[in-house]
Amino acid sequence: MDSRRAGAGSLRIMLTQPDDTMFPVPPTEFDERREVVRHQPDTGVGTGRRTVLVCPDSFKGTLTAVEATEAIARGVLAAWPEAEVLKCPLADGGEGTLDAMLSHGGERRSLLVEGPDGSRVMASWGVLPGNIAVIESAQASGLTLVPPDKRDPRTATSHGTGRLIREAIKSGCDPIFVGIGGTATNDGGMGAMRALGARFLDGEGNELERGGAALIRLDRIDLSDFAVPDIGIIVASDVTNKLCGEEGATRVFAPQKGATPEMVEELEAAMQNYAQVLQETFGEDVASRPGAGAAGGLGAALLSFLHGTFLPGADVVMMHVRFLELVERADLIITGEGKLDSQSLGGKLISRVISHAQGKPIILLCGALDLGDADCLRLVASNVIGMHYGNESGLDSLKQPAEALERLAVLALQRM
Secondary structure, X not given: OOHHHHHHHOOOOOOOOOOHHXXXXXXXXXXXXXXXXXXXXXXXXXXXXXXXXXXXXXXXXXXXXXHHHHHHHHHHHXXXXXXXXXXXXXXXXXXXXXXXXXXXXXXXXXXXXEXXXXXXXXXXXXXXXXXXXXXXXXXXXXXXXXXXXXXXXXXXXXXXXXXXXXXXXXXXXXXXXXXXXXEOOXXXXXXXXXXXXXXXXXXXXXXXXXXHHHHHHOOEEEOOOOOOOOOXXXXXXXXXXXXXXXXXXXXXXXXXXOOOHHHHHHHHXXXXXXXXXXXXXXXXXXXXOOXXXXXXXXXXXXXXXXXXXEEEHHHHHHHHHOHHHHHHHOOEEEEEEEEEEHHHHOOOHHHHHHHOOOOXXXXXXXXXXXXXXXXXXXXXXOOEEEEEEHHHHOOOOOOOHHHHHHHHHHHHHHOO
16 A cells, blocks of 8 residues: 555545535525624523634735734624633635644744745745644745746746755655645646656756746656655645646636736646646646646646645644634634635635534624625525624724724624
């Protein structure tokens, strides 16, 4: 048996996948004003000392999940001074995953690596109790590391992420969680695998230059110096896209990384060639596996070169923080994210929180709200008793995000 697969399999999370049964038949009573849903069932939250689980995602562009958790917790205690607050910042495998997992213990380490644009960046990674490594690709290859006017997914490299993986292996960590998302890259993980010893050669045996555009000339992959021990690699992401095609890494995500329509066509052709070489090298159609297109194709490299096991990023984080145990202790759950929209309910982190709430009442907080009536009905039917967004705080949620979120939490509890 492949010990890498065995190690990963032993860490699988038996959490219910969200599906249409996540939301029962909607009730008839709901507030049609989408700004605030005021379904008022018997919440089960008594008047004595209450336990509140605070478990938001990041509010992208303004607050990390840890900062959002602290702001909401302050609001809870301002409204309910006697409450017990359980703090549990969450993430989905992208930005904030490292902080969320280290918030429950572990050691933060740093390494100087090559950033996505070739500059040097100091990237953090973590070691959890049990010598388990946590690597967040955004730390070494993140889009935020490159100024907007310098972003070019044709040349961006994932090499820094590979260096972090190499450092974790050197440190004897097993398994290694690799959260992938939020990268500036579209190189199919070529840079990361090159950092581990793989060579990507053209028809004349020359090494390709960095970046996804060069993959159009890829002829073969030389693994003679690729020496990675048999360890568990867990690929954590909320992106299930395949490597190529209309829903693949390039067409869906490259425009967000600075690609023009012409660049998208160039990169898609390169990725199609890469997919063919991957199949010739590993004997399987890795490019069609869910998650292969995550992080500009880094998912495909981790699944093929390192025999990784793909898991929803939110589930990986929830497993580590023992989320279900915290839910059992809670009388009320408060969660949220920067923008609450239909995607939030389609398998994203917020939907995972709702599906694992065990019937406990939930309050959703967000910076911006973009939900239709049908979505509101589904939320009310899922024990969501309150939904509040940034402008209700009376503060500018972009200029004063922490203060606005704290005030929003106070208002939410006052309205119960």
